[in-house]
Amino acid sequence: MRRTAAALGATIMLSACAWSDxxxxxxxxxxxxxxxxxxxxxxxxxWSWTSVAEECGSTIGPAGFGYVQVSPPQEEIQGTxxxxxxxxxxxxxxxxxxxxxxxxxxxxxxxxxxxxxxADAVINHTTGADQGAGTGTAGSSxxxxxxxxxxxxxxxxxxxxxxxxxxxRDNVQNCRLSSLQDLAxxxxxxxxxxxxxxxxxxxxxVEGFRIDAAKHMPAEDLAAIKSKLSDPDVYWVQEVIGxxxxxxxxxxxxxxxxxxxxxxxxxxxxxxxxxIAGLDSIAEGKLDxxxxxxxxxxxxxxxxxxxxxxxxxxxxxxxxDFMLAYDYGRPSVYTGYTFxxxxxxxxxxxxxxxxxxxxxxxEWTCTQRLPEIQGMVxxxxxxxxxxxxxxWDDGDNNIAFGRGEKGFAALNNTEGEVTNTYRSSLxxxxxxxxxxGTDCTETVTVAEGGSFEAVVPAKGxxxxxxxxxxxxxxxxx
Numbered sequence: 001m002r003r004t005a006a007a008l009g010a011t012i013m014l015s016a017c018a019w020s021d022x023x024x025x026x027x028x029x030x031x032x033x034x035x036x037x038x039x040x041x042x043x044x045x046x047w048s049w050t051s052v053a054e055e056c057g058s059t060i061g062p063a064g065f066g067y068v069q070v071s072p073p074q075e076e077i078q079g080t081x082x083x084x085x086x087x088x089x090x091x092x093x094x095x096x097x098x099x100x101x102x103x104x105x106x107x108x109x110x111x112x113x114x115x116x117x118x119a120d121a122v123i124n125h126t127t128g129a130d131q132g133a134g135t136g137t138a139g140s141s142x143x144x145x146x147x148x149x150x151x152x153x154x155x156x157x158x159x160x161x162x163x164x165x166x167x168x169r170d171n172v173q174n175c176r177l178s179s180l181q182d183l184a185x186x187x188x189x190x191x192x193x194x195x196x197x198x199x200x201x202x203x204x205x206v207e208g209f210r211i212d213a214a215k216h217m218p219a220e221d222l223a224a225i226k227s228k229l230s231d232p233d234v235y236w237v238q239e240v241i242g243x244x245x246x247x248x249x250x251x252x253x254x255x256x257x258x259x260x261x262x263x264x265x266x267x268x269x270x271x272x273x274x275x276i277a278g279l280d281s282i283a284e285g286k287l288d289x290x291x292x293x294x295x296x297x298x299x300x301x302x303x304x305x306x307x308x309x310x311x312x313x314x315x316x317x318x319x320x321d322f323m324l325a326y327d328y329g330r331p332s333v334y335t336g337y338t339f340x341x342x343x344x345x346x347x348x349x350x351x352x353x354x355x356x357x358x359x360x361x362x363e364w365t366c367t368q369r370l371p372e373i374q375g376m377v378x379x380x381x382x383x384x385x386x387x388x389x390x391x392w393d394d395g396d397n398n399i400a401f402g403r404g405e406k407g408f409a410a411l412n413n414t415e416g417e418v419t420n421t422y423r424s425s426l427x428x429x430x431x432x433x434x435x436x437g438t439d440c441t442e443t444v445t446v447a448e449g450g451s452f453e454a455v456v457p458a459k460g461x462x463x464x465x466x467x468x469x470x471x472x473x474x475x476x477x
Contacts, residue, residue, distance in 0.1 A: 036116050038066030038381045040324070042368050045299045045336040046071055046082055046346040049098035051357040053106040055368070061113030063374040063438075064381050067235075068110060069118040069210055069332065071097055073201065075138040077127055078351040081343045082299070086212065087127045087180070089136030090150065091197040093204075096137055096354045107205040116207035118235065123194045123225070124213040125180035126151065129160075137352045145181065155190050157182045163216075169247045177216050185221040195228035208235030214259075215240040219252045226256055237293040237330075254291040261292040261329060265307040268296055268319045272308060276322075276413045277393040280401070283328045294329035296320050302334070303342040310338065310365045314459035317372050318411060321435055321461045324376040325409040326401070327388050331380070335367040371437030375463070379434040382467035383407035390424055398456070402426070407465035409435070412456040424450040431464035443470045 042065045044052055052070055060068060075090040085096060093100040107117050126147060127134075133143035145153040159175035159182065166172055176182050184190050198209065214222060226232055236257030240250040250259040263286055271279055283289060295307075296319045302309035308316045323331050337346050337357075347363040348355025359366035367373055386404035393399040400410035400422050408424040428448045432440035444464050446452040454462045 036066035036114060038064050038377070039330050039384070040065050040377050040380060041067045041069050041118060041293075041330070041332040043069040043295070043298060043332045043334045044071075045334065046085070046349075046354055047097075047335075047357045048354050049102040049106040053102075053109040055357070055359075056106075056110035056113040056115045059368055060110070061115050063368060064377045065115060065333075065368065067116045067118050067208065069120060070106075072120045072122050072212070073097065073103055074122070074197070075136040075140055077131055077134060077142075078137055080345045080349045080351055082345045082349075083343065084345070086122055087131065088122055089127060089134075089142045090138065090140040090147070091193075091200070092138050092140065093200070094138035096349070096352060104204050111205060117205065118208035118210055118237075119201050119206050120212060121198060121201075121209045122212045123183070123197075124185070124216045125177060125182050126156075127181060128179040129176065129181055130179045150193065151183070151190075155184055155187065155193075157184050166243070166246050172246075172248055173216055173218055177213060182216070185217045185225070188224075191221070191225050191228060194225050198225075199228075199230050202230050202234065208237070211236065211238040211257075214238035214253060215248055219256060222253070223256050250287055254287065258291055258293045258330060259287055260298075261287050261294055262301070262306070264292070264294040264329065265296055265298075265301055268322070269306070269308045272312075272315050272319050272413055275396050276399050276411065277395050277397070279322065279326070279399060280388070280391045280393070282326070287329075289328050292329035293332060294323060295332040295334060296323055297334050298332070299334075299336060302336070303339070310336075310367070315413070317370060318413060318459055318461060320367070320373060321376050321409075321463070322411055324373075324380040325383075325403075325407075325411075325461070325463055327386065327403065333367055333373060333377075335365055337364050338362065371439075372435055372461075375434035375437045376461075378438055378468065379407060379409070379463045379465050382434075382465040392422065403465070405466070407463065409461060409463040410454060410456050411461045412458060415458050417458050417460075418456045419453065420456070421451060421453045424452065426450050426452075426464070426466065430470040431466075432468040432470055433462050433464060434468055435461035435463040438468075440468070440470055 071085050073093050074088040075092045075095045077084050077087045093103050110117055157174040161175055163175045238253045238259045240253050240259050241262050242250045253259050297307040297309045301307040308319050346354050357364050383403035383406040386406050388401050390402035397413035402408045402424050405425045412418045426446050428446055430443050430445045433442035436442040444452055444454050456462050
């Protein structure tokens with residue numbers, strides 16, 4: 001991905017002795033992408049393995065998330081900044097987020113909670129050339145073009161300069177991304193090393209990968225690496241930031257797996273900052289829905305201003321409501337920490353360790369604990385497999401749409417509440433408003449024929465579905 005020079009970093013290196021550790025907790029049972037019952041991913045940026053494990057059981061699983069995406073699980077350079085996690089020194093599962101044993105226990109506990117783990121995999125490069133020589137967070141040494149027992153000069157691309165021309169494919173895929181030493185991913189030896197690292201994670205129960213900086217590797221190289229995995233059909237989503245006029249486009253990578261659709265988050269920021277009436281066409285000009293990974297923000301875009309972020313308050317929550325209600329792409333909800341300095345690491349970070357997350361502290365955003373988000377994850381799961389129907393908008397900042405005969409959502413992007421009568425395809429009955437949470441404290445009554453009146457709060461939503469109807473027969477869950 002194209003990051004600012006200070007906030008870039010994503011490298012991975014692996015020590016052969018770390019690939020086979022004994023006495024670990026049992027690996028999670030093998031599952032498929034569909035086995036979790038939900039396609040919603042929670043992107044847990046800079047959460048330690050022990051914190052993720054605890055949150056899986058207490059919140060994430062019960063809330064209906066299918067997967068968590070965790071920060072890169074490998075040894076990295078030392079430093080308090082978040083981007084040090086993206087400059088790996090070895091492929092040992094020992095680093096700032098925790099130990100190998102803690103990682104294995106996290107995977108197991110999340111699996112027990114019904115949640116799969118997706119690992120952020122940094123396989124395009126190693127440490128920054130500007131880092132020189134040093135010692136990683138697990139004690140491994142490194143230097144320019146020298147990662148003992150793993151890589152030497154022959155394992156890197158010949159270009160030793162930074163990328164300077166995004167209209168030149170060779171420059172983008174063979175030169176250095178903000179000084180990061182670019183691996184020769186076309187080399188079978190490099191591919192074997194990377195596949196061994198990823199297979200180690202698969203053996204520990206990991207169920208998918210987010211491929212960092214995928215744009216900077218030829219699609220055929222990624223396909224070759226994936227073909228060497230013990231599960232070549234594992235879930236795989238790639239970071240490819242497309243731009244008009246550039247030769248490398250996201251569509252090149254869909255043959256290998258999903259691709260993150262960055263224009264989706266950008267369009268949400270534009271719409272929720274102006275008019276949301278045109279969001280019925282949000283899929284136009286983008287990847288096909290079945291190939292797209294979508295998000296309101298991620299760790300880069302919340303810092304570079306491309307998208308909304310937690311600082312946008314209710315507007316940010318409402319944009320997440322839309323993403324979970326609408327039928328496009330595979331959604332990722334983001335949770336991280338507050339910041340003023342865009343380089344700052346997670347609260348309590350040291351040069352070699354990230355402290356445990358605390359949702360009782362204001363420093364952590366804990367988006368997954370918001371009642372609105374938990375309710376909309378339940379709504380998303382309930383209406384899965386249905387198309388958008390019954391679209392309505394007022395030409396400005398109120399929209400509503402159905403999800404066939406399973407659900408209906410209305411969103412109000414204004415500063416005042418709105419009362420309106422909506423026409424849905426739902427059967428008559430009293431429904432829980434899932435946009436208010438999962439406890440059914442608010443209800444909506446739908447008449448015969450599907451019409452209903454609702455008061456939609458300012459910067460809020462109403463979302464109802466047939467799996468969450470009020471009353472003793474079908475209590476909200």
